Amino acid sequence: MxxxxxxxxxxxxxxxxxxxxxxxxxxxxxxxxxxxxxxxxxxxxxxxxxxxxxxxxxxxxxxxxxxxAAKPVANDTAFDGFDAKSPEDKKALLIAQGEKVYTNNCAACHQVDGKGSGTSFPPLMADPVVNGGPVAEQIQTVLHGLSGKVINGVPYTGAMTPFSNLTDNQIAAVITYERNSWGNDGGVVEPAQVKAGR
Ligand code: HEC
Known part of the structure; x- marks a missing residue:
């Protein structure tokens, strides 16, 4: 056989x-x-x-x-005491953990450099949602996946899988990482916002 x-x-x-x-x-x-x-x-x-x-x-x-080889895995215990941290410390923690979440879960399609891949996977660099667009929409995309959306005039042939298996901390982290990488200026998303969006 x-x-x-x-x-x-x-x-x-x-x-x-x-x-x-x-x-x-x-x-x-x-x-x-x-x-x-x-x-x-x-x-x-x-x-x-x-x-x-x-x-x-x-x-x-x-x-x-x-x-x-061991992968860099986001560590949820790093978020212990999150609410008591200063805004600067929250942002730094979210970005540091978010990079790990991104590397493990998102880079295969959107690429490490955030530039995506042809008409299969869209760039997240300068994306209308990620670069300062609606946070709620980005949370829903990560939780539930996405297909059929035309972005900047491009109908993407790929589909995004849902990531509801990630924790609220991990989703807030990866979203914050994306919104502050590759020249994006999209602010901070906290775990409580992801929890509310589930
Ligand atoms: C299997 C490939 C794949 C993976 C893995 C993937 N995505 Fe996507 N993603 C896509 C595709 C394809 C689209 C566009 C879908 C469309 O146009 O309908 C997309 C769209 C998006 C969008 C929407 C952009 C917009 O303008 O609405 C965001 C945000 C996003 N992805 C974030 C992520 C994050 C965060 C991760 C990791 C947790 C991730 N993606 C993992 C394929 C993927």
């Missing part, structure tokens, strides 16, 4: 060709998740690309050491 799969025109024709794909390639997720997902017993997320990657050595598409 495995041999047959390699010969059939879904996925890679030659498995070696799959393994030659660099780990930060946009094709990793498509090839491995799209075509081999039923075969993969466990997934890891690349700290390089943020994309899922099969971790099973038995199937011949092993994970490289880079995939197993």
């Amino acid at each position: 495995l041999v047959l799969r390699r010969l059939l025109p879904f996925g890679c024709l030659v498995l070696a060709a799959c393994e030659a794909i660099p780990e930060d390639s946009v094709f990793v997720q498509d090839r491995y998740q799209g075509h081999y997902a039923p075969d993969c017993p466990s997934w890891v997320t690349s700290p390089v690309s943020g994309r899922p990657y099969c971790s099973s050595p038995s199937k011949g598409y092993d994970t490289s050491p880079a995939y197993a």
